[in-house]
Amino acid sequence: MGRCSRRALPRSAAAALLAALLLACGPGGRPEPQGPALVDPHATPETRALFVNLRRLAGKALLFGHQDDLAYGVQWFNEPGRSDVKETAGSYPAVYGWDVGGLEQDRGANLDAVAFERQRGWIAEGYRRGGVITLSWHMRNPVTGGTAWDTTQAVAAILPGGAQHERYRQWLDRFADYVNGLRAPVPVPVIFRPFHETSGGWFWWGARHATPDEYRQLWRFTVEYLRDRRGVHNLLWAYSTDVFDSKQGYLERYPGDAYVDVLGFDDYQSVRTSATRAVFSRRLRDLVELAEARGKIPALTETGVETVPDSLWWTGTLLAGIKSDSVARRIAWVLVWRNATFEREHRHHFFAPYAGQASAADFVRFTEDPLVLLENELPDMYRLERP
Numbered sequence: 004m005g006r007c008s009r010r011a012l013p014r015s016a017a018a019a020l021l022a023a024l025l026l027a028c029g030p031g032g033r034p035e036p037q038g039p040a041l042v043d044p045h046a047t048p049e050t051r052a053l054f055v056n057l058r059r060l061a062g063k064a065l066l067f068g069h070q071d072d073l074a075y076g077v078q079w080f081n082e083p084g085r086s087d088v089k090e091t092a093g094s095y096p097a098v099y100g101w102d103v104g105g106l107e108q109d110r111g112a113n114l115d116a117v118a119f120e121r122q123r124g125w126i127a128e129g130y131r132r133g134g135v136i137t138l139s140w141h142m143r144n145p146v147t148g149g150t151a152w153d154t155t156q157a158v159a160a161i162l163p164g165g166a167q168h169e170r171y172r173q174w175l176d177r178f179a180d181y182v183n184g185l186r187a188p189v190p191v192p193v194i195f196r197p198f199h200e201t202s203g204g205w206f207w208w209g210a211r212h213a214t215p216d217e218y219r220q221l222w223r224f225t226v227e228y229l230r231d232r233r234g235v236h237n238l239l240w241a242y243s244t245d246v247f248d249s250k251q252g253y254l255e256r257y258p259g260d261a262y263v264d265v266l267g268f269d270d271y272q273s274v275r276t277s278a279t280r281a282v283f284s285r286r287l288r289d290l291v292e293l294a295e296a297r298g299k300i301p302a303l304t305e306t307g308v309e310t311v312p313d314s315l316w317w318t319g320t321l322l323a324g325i326k327s328d329s330v331a332r333r334i335a336w337v338l339v340w341r342n343a344t345f346e347r348e349h350r351h352h353f354f355a356p357y358a359g360q361a362s363a364a365d366f367v368r369f370t371e372d373p374l375v376l377l378e379n380e381l382p383d384m385y386r387l388e389r390p
Contacts, residue, residue, distance in 0.1 A: 040298065042240045042264050043230050049385040050192040050237050053135065054264060056384045057300045061291075061333040064376045065325065066135060067369075068098025068338030069355050070305075073125040074117045077357045080344045081121070087342050087357040092370040094377035098336045099129040100305075104141030104151060106181055107174035114141050114150070115341065119181065127187035133385075134378045136185075137194040137241070137304075137338065140178070144207045145170055151206050158213035158221050175225065179233035190237035192385065196304060197225060200269050201256050202244040215256045222258035241265035243304040246272050250289050265335075266294040267304030274306050274320060276313070283324040287331035300335050307339035307354035311362040317369035326374065 076087035161171035294301035342353035
């Protein structure tokens, strides 16, 4: 069925049609495995349903996401109901990215001035409409108190037995309290992506500042503490690197299948122009193959080009790179970074178009592609339909 006819359906009818297509099969038309093995065997029913439905959608639909979409845009800040994506393409994004950097120090707002209580409300709002929620954590350096970009070595210090281990546990307690408080009215399922871009060297948890074994220990402790000690059961765990050159390189710091639900990577490099499309597609293909071999969900967890100067970037580079390979196109979602408010930050720092921006018309074409889903076209991601 073509996209035009699907868009012409009411949301409920379009979602029902897509849901019917998903019932019998998993990724790529293969039978859905019984009883997916999640990191958390006690995950809430809605969290488990989200995992299964994301896997079932693979190859049939690509969810589009945007960071901080409801909080602000290029020309506005904290105005209820607004969204640069919606004002450009007619719907909110299917995936909402949020960040909890600053929560560890009990601050009232995150590193991008999003108040945590307001963020809690926006998360619930997106979930109630059927959207998917992701959380990253630009955690401050636990040794120095500096930003996430303070690369003073810290990982060894927060492992069990380390000098700052108790501080790290306190930070995890604050996170657990926050996530356990995300209810609408049931606990909101969250795809949690801590310690991201681990193969890079710009964060204190990155490749040049902690050994692979230290990183794996940190990840596993974090999972076990939140899941087993604090009873957080509404998380799917997403491991994400920066760009990578080989499958072996991608897995260098991988915590293990028992500790990961989603395999992702962040790519701001090979998506800049169509000239590197082959490299981009190859990375996506490698990621999908790694994820599917492990029963995990593959995702392009961050990407984009600042200010999107290429008026045809959405279809000519991003979508073309995804669709050019039959395996690469089986990623579950793609998320672009935030749209900073110019009057507040005094810089042009945006990754999604706004009304009238140079790439806006092409973005509409991108969202109208049969593969791409916005929020208003999602099936019920939080209910398991029985084949």
